[in-house]
Amino acid sequence: MAFATYRPQVLVDTKGLAEKEWLEWRRKGVGGSDASIILGISPFATARDLYYDKLNIVSYKDDAGNWVALQIGHLLEDLVAEIFHKKTGYPIYQDKRMYCHPLYPYMLANVDYFVTLPSGETAILEIKTTNYNAKDHWWIDGEETIPVNYEAQGRHYMAVMNLNHVFYCCLYGNNEDDVIIRHIERDRAYEEELIALEGIFWNEHVLKQVPPPYTEDGDLVIQSVRRHIGTADPDAPAVELSLPLASCVIRFTELQAQKKLADAQSKKIESEMKRLQGRIVAEMGKSCTAVCSAGGEAYTVTYNPVRKPGVSKDNLIRLQAQHPDIYKDYVTVSESRRFYVKKSQKNLAA
Template sequence: MTQAADYQPSVLVETADLSRDEWLAYRRKGIGGSDASAVLGISPFRTARDLYFDKLNIVTADDGGNWVAMEMGNLLEDLVARIFAKKTGLRIFQRKVMYQHPRYPWMLADLDYLVEQPDGTLAILEIKTTNYNARDKWEYNGEEIVPVYYEAQGRHYMAVVNLNRVYFCCLYGNSEDEVIIRCIDRDMAYEQELIALEDYFWHDNVLAKNPPPYTEDGDLILESLRRSLGPSDKDAPPVPITPPQFARVARYQELQEEKSQLSAEVRRLEAEMQRIKAMIAVDMGKSCTATYEDAGGSYTISLNSSRRPIVSRDRIDRMKVLHPDLYAEYVTFSVSRKLVIKKAATPAA
């Protein structure tokens, strides 16, 4: 699959006056930039099957479910863009349209901003927000990077609108100095592979109504199942599985045994560490700090107390009996599914 060298993107729709539902309906006509990482299997938020369900309007995919973070990102978009413009001196502007690739009409792009560069050419500006603890995702081994899931988004956009650079500006604090600015340039080899994979997803999965296989991490798959199937049903009949499916069960049992052996060693080490910690506490008495110095260097040893609020199981049970209204209002439950494998006894001959 070759990429045209000179083309202009089409405009699928003007987006300025679209409602949220109308905008989502247009997005379901193809693959957008934020969908690219799910197609590639590198999204930390959703699986390719989540995206498949979303495109067919079966189950709406959400990026991680943290609506507060998503809303903050939307509210701060203009502010972060202004910070980028101030720090770089580059002119930025918006075009409220949804672009469409002229050759691959299922490739769509809804850009945050466009940037006028010093040589007069245009580039793309993507606005991101994160928290202070997650800013290290923009570095690797001391090198400045763009997280791979955002890189896929940027490269998808470059392919659609035929521009050669994407800037990213990510705010992680509450001042103009707490921003990360990165840029990536076009990579045609990456782009051709991306287009091929998106083409397959769109035609062989979405249009063919053939759900893609799960290839992602276990937690992401389990969350995907929760979204698409809802809670498990204890009254549902047993599901017979095939020999290839049982191979997973057998492998799980092998790993369970391996983990059990390693856990025993971990417990032994933790017990030894706890005893040594107790002896250090004996040496320190009531002090929270100790010092030591020899030819190898000087050391400071801290052993501080910490307090955190907890509610015991007994108190929760008491609340349920004595204050059922408060219990219903404030007690929530996390849902998980525990896998237990039991082998039936072999019938006597």
């Protein structure tokens, strides 16, 4: 692929654009936050989720359940950018326009901020917020890193905007020193693969309305399926699985048997640990802490109470019977489904 000099094209001016209109423009292509989903490295969604979102069938974003974090990120964006400016001394500015790649117009960019470097080059600044516990995602084995989904986002923007640098500034506390600043440069090999995969997603799936296959982590796939199909129907007819999926069933039962053996060993270990715990707890009595020395090492044992409010099953039944209005207003019913594989009786008799 030849990386010629080019300028991104303005798709729409987003200043004053209503959120609904902005989302409609986002559906005209692939944005930076979509890149990790297409690459299969997003912790939040599958390519199938993104496909349904682009066709405006159903959104995978849980804005209602995550509205506080979203609001915090939005409200603190300018503050975090100002912290970056103060820490680095680099001038920053905003460009309230959505851009697209001139050669691949489905590749879109809506950049948080731009940075003017001392060399005169323009760089991209991505603003992030997180909590104190999640800041460890910015290190691996003590080495500075960037979460892979954020890296994909930055590299997507570099491709669209034809720029060579991305900075990240992530605030995880309540003062200016509680920030993480990272920098990456353009990687042409990564970019070439990214452009190819985004092209396949857009041209072969979205435009042709062919859902992409599920290839992601099992939990993500199960969450995705639940979003799209809704609640279970006990009266629905049995589904005849294709040969490839029948092979999956066979492999699942093999792993199930292996897990059963491993669980038996695990239960034996847990039983021994529980026996030892019982002897220690009996010695501690009402105390929450114990200390000892053995084998040249010092140990501290804690056995602290954990108290949390709850409603017993009997009280829940009583509440439903005596105060149905309150029960209806405050008790929610969630659905879970149990996945189980066994050999059919006809096979066992054969």
